[in-house]
Amino acid sequence: MTGSGDGTTPLLQARDLRKSYGSVQALRGASFDLAAGEVVALIGDNGAGKSTLVKCLSGVEAPDSGEIVIDGSPVVLDSPSAARAHGIETAYQDLAVAPDLDPAANLFLGRELRRPGLLGALGMLDKQRMRREAAEQFSRLGVTLQDIDVPIGSLSGGQRQSVAVARSVVWASRVVFLDEPTAALGVVQRERVLDVVRKVRDTGVAVVLISHNMPEVLAVADRIEVLRLGARVARFTASDVTLEQLVGAMTGALTQEEGR
């Protein structure tokens, strides 16, 4: 197994993760490396284990075996809160938002701001402040919502996804996982999300982008890791890879490492 490309300690590393759902092996010894301040695209065919890998790395699912390493020391991410404590945030493709709550409530879900003083100690929320800060963040990140006070379930799929992406980006301090963040988006919103990805990268936060859209991957990623059948089969630097190589790695025509 090789170390990360530049020789420094990687920010986040997965070693030989395995995860089965019943008789289905979603991950068969998958590995993954991520350095601070880079954008890594994670690609692979349907069922390659991308989403499962992200769930393991963000604490939603616990791997059956294998090791997750942050800053060179092994960690156990047994809950989403544990991952968040390490500065890892995720925008999930599905089940990311509570559809009956408004966008501001979703942005602060699990991190609700409370009022100062006694009322706050009793658990009272500071709704005005959350609403104001949410509006600021949405406009900063280019999320356009006609109405910030409606349940998020009544918004379009793209707007919902934008809110989920915004939430992960706002809170992440080290790593953001974006699971197909542009799948439901129109052209303009898609560009905005990619802009946000670049902005986030420039603040030193690492971004992991899962996508099926190859031109998008090549446009924004620094590196590309390819999964096939639950294991990593290839790693590329985005500047010197061709579309043919990527497709070859995804379909099995080309295998760089960990062949089995």
Added chain:
Amino acid sequence: MLLVLAVGMTFVIITAGIDLSVGSVLVFAGVVAATVMEALGGGDATDAGPGVVIAGLVAALVGGGVWGLLNGLLVAMARIPPLIVTLGSFGAALGAAQLVTDGVDVRTVPKALRDGLGFGQTFQVPHMVALAAVVTLAGAWLLHTTRFGRRTFAVGSSAEAARRAGIPVRGHLVRVYTGVGLLAGLAGFMSLAYFGTTTISGHSTDNLNAIAAVVLGGTSLFGGVGTVFGTVIGVFIPAVLTKGFVIVGVQQFWQPVAISAVLVAAVWFDQVRRRSRDRG
């Protein structure tokens, strides 16, 4: 009493759960409280003082809270559907109440409790009504302005999204069900004060009445939507209908028929609203 049960039920239904056991838990808590007070009063609690009454209140709350905690643990940790869990405790709590008393109602309730809470009034306001109002206001405050309330909505709206957002979903459910148990315990104590006996067989449809009130008040059985204020309205609709039928001269046996029709219609409207909203 029904209002107190319904306020608790509102929380449970917003989490997309249900609690069928409230009526039985009410009876159980009443029985425990009455038995404790009787024992402290030396076999007849009629002339017992305020200390005994407070001991009875504590016993009622503990008796209710324990069932709520049990419901919550089974729903959240063992992941058994709430309908089944609370159907189980619906039967078990009533059985346990009969075991405690050998099936005979306890009839000696402290006079201090009956006169103070059961029939007491201050400025024409019955103490029972005042207590129910305080519980309702506290419930509304908790649900609509606090983090606990916000998370109750989030859990009911999408438990998985809430979990992924770092909300301790299981712990939250345990707390919600325990809260309902506590309120059922309080209602049991109020029932004792009002009726002066444990009325073991008188609460078999309390659960359905409370659920009907909550749903009539606009809370969605599928979770995530609801208000305490709506529940208050929902509690009064059946009574208002009955009065209305009397005034108009319709046989009042039509009342349950009308309520049931309104209930089914309310759930249907909720379904339609949900389908039209959840596009994509």
